[in-house]
Amino acid sequence: MRRFALAFAVSLAAATPAVAGPPWLTLEFRPNTFAGFMMIRTFHHGTPQAVPLTGTAEGLVNGQRRSVPLSFTLAEEPNVYSVATTWGSEGVWVLNVAAAGDHIGAGAVVGIDRNGEPAFARFPRSAIGASRAATAREVDAMLRALDANAPPAALGRTGWSAIVLRTALPLIVLAVLVLGVAKLAAGIISRARRRTADAVAA
Numbered sequence: 001m002r003r004f005a006l007a008f009a010v011s012l013a014a015a016t017p018a019v020a021g022p023p024w025l026t027l028e029f030r031p032n033t034f035a036g037f038m039m040i041r042t043f044h045h046g047t048p049q050a051v052p053l054t055g056t057a058e059g060l061v062n063g064q065r066r067s068v069p070l071s072f073t074l075a076e077e078p079n080v081y082s083v084a085t086t087w088g089s090e091g092v093w094v095l096n097v098a099a100a101g102d103h104i105g106a107g108a109v110v111g112i113d114r115n116g117e118p119a120f121a122r123f124p125r126s127a128i129g130a131s132r133a134a135t136a137r138e139v140d141a142m143l144r145a146l147d148a149n150a151p152p153a154a155l156g157r158t159g160w161s162a163i164v165l166r167t168a169l170p171l172i173v174l175a176v177l178v179l180g181v182a183k184l185a186a187g188i189i190s191r192a193r194r195r196t197a198d199a200v201a202a
Helices: 136-147 160-201
Strands: 006-009 024-029 038-044 053-061 064-069 072-074 080-083 092-099 107-112 118-122
Touching: 024 107, 053 072, 053 136, 092 136, 107 136
Parallel strands: none
Antiparallel strands: 006 024, 024 038, 038 080, 053 064, 053 092, 072 080, 092 107, 107 118
8 A cells, every 4th residue: 555644533522522531642644755654643632732652563474473562752743743663564563552641541553564554544442432442352353354455344342341330330239228228127117016016015
């Protein structure tokens, strides 16, 4: 694939105002005159802001898996990072990027074909809609697709079990409390009735 100038931008607060959303990223692939492989712009609450990034280049070279740390260098602006080519020129690769720190999170993945060119870019989503880094299983699937010169499968949302647990746990606690109060009240009423019966019998 011929290198081209292309920018991807995804808002991670699809259903809420940008000022209330988590961090988000944009990816830019520039012509060959640009020294780095790509540039990443980071934003927080809709404002350009430096957000620490972490990531790896996951590769499949001659059937062997490889993993290389990505290098992020602040470039033209405070929120712009240059990503150098730290992986090899052979095989296929998936760049797996995530925002570091205490934020809700943000992430992106980029597929690289055998010519060393970007084949696709994806923004995996969490259950709440924020972007995230790809899972190991997703990376493996994307690498197999690249190796077979096939389009990668769509990425699903992750983290539903955690959301279900967070939703169900308060309900379970509330149910236990209600049952406990009901049992206590029943015991008090039963004792009161016995006292009344004993008083009448006396």
